[in-house]
Amino acid sequence: MAWNEPGNKGNDPWGNKGGNDKGPPDLDEVFRNLSKRFGGKGNGPAGQGFSALSLTVVLGIILVVWGLSGFYTVKEAERGVALRFGKHVGEVTPGLQWKATFIDQVYPVDVQSVRSIPASGSMLTSDENVVKVELDVQYRVIDPYLFLFSAVDANSSLREATDSALRYVVGHNKMDDILTTGRDAIRRDTWKEIERILEPYKLGLTIVDVNFLPARPPEEVKDAFDDAISAQEDEQRFIREAEAYAREIEPKARGEVQRMAQQASAYKQREVLEAQGKVARFEKLLPEYQMAPEVTRKRLYLDAMQQVLTDTxxxxxxxxxxxxxxxxxxxxxxxxxxxxxxxxxxxxxxxxxxxxxxxxxxxxxxxxxxxxxxxxxxxx
Known part of the structure; x- marks a missing residue:
């Protein structure tokens, strides 16, 4: 039975007992009691119960508390995103700042630290082999407002984009390249693919580096792939040794060729000069031979014999x-x-x-x- 039905003699919500309905408490009485607590006289209507001084003190205390609650500090590595009634109004610089409590909101965001998101998993290559790869993406926030409000969770979006880009790049490369010499190319391709995926979302971050950790084959064939990697490393070592040997031998060969060319040139000049000298000598002997053939012939014979018998x-x-x-x-x-x-x-x-x-x-x-x-x- 409700408290206000006829015949109900119980207590009502207003404190009436025995069914004596006196109605709700008088508001004037309530304000009068409050005015007594704050130093009022309690006489007259409720609006006259508060003194002007008491009201001023209360408002001053509230204003001071409200003003002091608005001070905050932004760290050196952070930038603050200021919102006024939920609307973006600007960026807050580092230092001691003040905001209107209950009106403005400031969200600090670290823009100097380099953050990282790991990604790993077993993926299928283009030659239908399964390989386990691990990747670590390092990034930095460049726009705090976009980082906070362009997506529900920028870190989650970046993680999903990284996983998608890694699977795409690994799926277009062979297992031998992933395990051996193609890691750097896969790293660069994954970096470009992540940036391409994130561009339309405008997450307010930039990729600093992408670290492609050494991939591992399945445990069942790990020994065979280790042998293959060792053979390829030996191949690269032999190539480097051959290149070093070529760089060592080539200057010597060039010097030898240059020396032989100079010797040949000197021999040529010497023979040419000797031939020219012999021709000039015979040209000078010709007039003498024409004047005295016997004497000249005997003189030539004696000179030749002297030259032959000199060292015998x-x-x-x-x-x-x-x-x-x-x-x-x-x-x-x-x-x-x-x-x-x-x-x-x-x-x-x-x-x-x-x-x-x-x-x-x-x-x-x-x-x-x-x-x-x-x-x-x-x-x-």
Whole structure:
């Protein structure tokens, strides 16, 4: 039974007992009681219960509390996004700032730190092999307002874009390239694909770097792929060693070629000059030969014999006296040509006197004979 139905003698919400309905409490009485608490006299209507001073004090306290609550600090690495009744009004710089509480809202965003989002998974390559790849995307916020309000969650959007770009790039490359030499190309292609996907969303961030971690084949075939990678590394090492050997040998070969070319050029010039000298010499001999052919011919013969016999050992034999052999070591005599002559002994004078009679002949062509030769002649 409701409290206000006839016959209900229970308590009503206003505190009436025994069914004595007095109605709701008087508002004037309520305001009068409040005015007593704040120092009012409590006489007269409720609007006259508050004094002007009390009202001013209360409003001043509220205003001071409201003003102090508006101070806040933006860190050096952050930028604040200011909203007024939910509308973007600008960007807040670092330092001590003030905002109107309940009117303005400021959301600080770190714009200097480099953040990272990992991505990994088992993916199918273009040659229908499964490979496990891992990627780490590093980015920085460049527009705080777009980063906060262009998407529900910018980090989640970037993570999904990274996963989509990675699967697209891996699906268009072969497993050997992913595991060995093609990692850098895959890294660059993934970077470009992420930027292409994020461009229409305008998330207010920029990609700083993309780290493509070493991919791994399935565990079942890991040993075989390790051998393949080792063989390719050996191939690259041999190529580098061959290139180093080529860089070492090539300068030597070029120097050898240059030296041989210079020697050939010098030999050519020498032969040409010698030929020209011989021609000039014969041209000068021609008039003399025309005037005295016999004398010139004999002179040429003697010059040629002198040139031929210069470096040979010579034995001179007296053809008139049979059985008498005269040996003249002309090579030694020529070597001792510059030596001082010694005085002749009596034996030497006797030998020379006997040579006049035709028994023996000693003709010192260049200076006197040496002491050994004189001794040998004395024994003879």
């Amino acid at each position: 050992n010579k034995v001179v034999i007296d053809a008139k006296n049979n059985g008498n052999l005269m040996y003249l070591p002309l090579d030694k005599l020529m070597n001792n040509k510059s030596a001082q002559p010694e005085p002749m002994t009596q034996t030497e004078q006797h030998i020379n006197s006997s040579s006049v009679s035709g028994t023996r002949t000693s003709v010192p062509l260049s200076g006197r004979p040496t002491r050994d030769e004189r001794a040998r002649q004395g024994r003879e």
